[in-house]
Amino acid sequence: MGLISGVLALLFGNGRNAVQETVELYRENTEARARRSTELQTQAMSQFGGEFQIPQKGAFDRFMDGVNRLPRPALALGTLGLFIAAMVDPLWFAARMQGIALVPEPLWWLLGVVVSFYFGARHQMKMQEFQRDIGATMLRLPTVLNNIEQVRAMRGDSPGGADPGPDAALLLDVKHPDANLALEDWRKRRGT
Numbered sequence: 266m267g268l269i270s271g272v273l274a275l276l277f278g279n280g281r282n283a284v285q286e287t288v289e290l291y292r293e294n295t296e297a298r299a300r301r302s303t304e305l306q307t308q309a310m311s312q313f314g315g316e317f318q319i320p321q322k323g324a325f326d327r328f329m330d331g332v333n334r335l336p337r338p339a340l341a342l343g344t345l346g347l348f349i350a351a352m353v354d355p356l357w358f359a360a361r362m363q364g365i366a367l368v369p370e371p372l373w374w375l376l377g378v379v380v381s382f383y384f385g386a387r388h389q390m391k392m393q394e395f396q397r398d399i400g401a402t403m404l405r406l407p408t409v410l411n412n413i414e415q416v417r418a419m420r421g422d423s424p425g426g427a428d429p430g431p432d433a434a435l436l437l438d439v440k441h442p443d444a445n446l447a448l449e450d451w452r453k454r455r456g457t
Contacts, residue, residue: 336383 285294322330351358 347358350361
């Protein structure tokens with residue numbers, strides 16, 4: 266008995282497991298691997314989630330977002346304002362247009378470049394969003410086509426649309442409708 270307990274104490278004593286340690290030299294401990302995998306996945310997901318969190322914006326960021334939204338409405342409303350000014354006071358409008366005629370051509374080119382870059386970048390961003398929306402819509406296409414076919418099958422002028430099916434009582438009602446007293450009275454008055 267002493268020999269067996271001595272061998273077991275050598276293999277498993279002091280909180281050690283010599284068999285387990287030896288096997289782990291040749292084969293990975295699956296429990297430890299699962300723990301590491303879970304920890305890695307948790308860290309990756311928290312990092313991924315952190316990238317997509319919308320940070321709290323300060324007053325300056327909110328102000329700049331508002332300023333970035335101004336050019337398109339300002340251009341549209343300004344153009345409408347020019348038309349209104351030309352109708353209300355043509356002399357005032359003509360004087361302002363003469364001032365614009367004095368603007369040198371390179372400055373017009375610079376204005377064109379600035380406006381083109383601003384609206385070009387915005388157009389590209391909107392086109393990418395549009396393409397994403399089209400992709401999502403195309404995924405719903407089979408369902409929509411199926412729904413359209415079901416709606417068309419329910420129309421009264423579609424082939425078999427008025428078919429009562431296996432319902433015998435409904436078939437008799439269709440072939441021999443109840444008497445319509447108001448219709449019969451109307452026919453009598455007309456003499457038909």
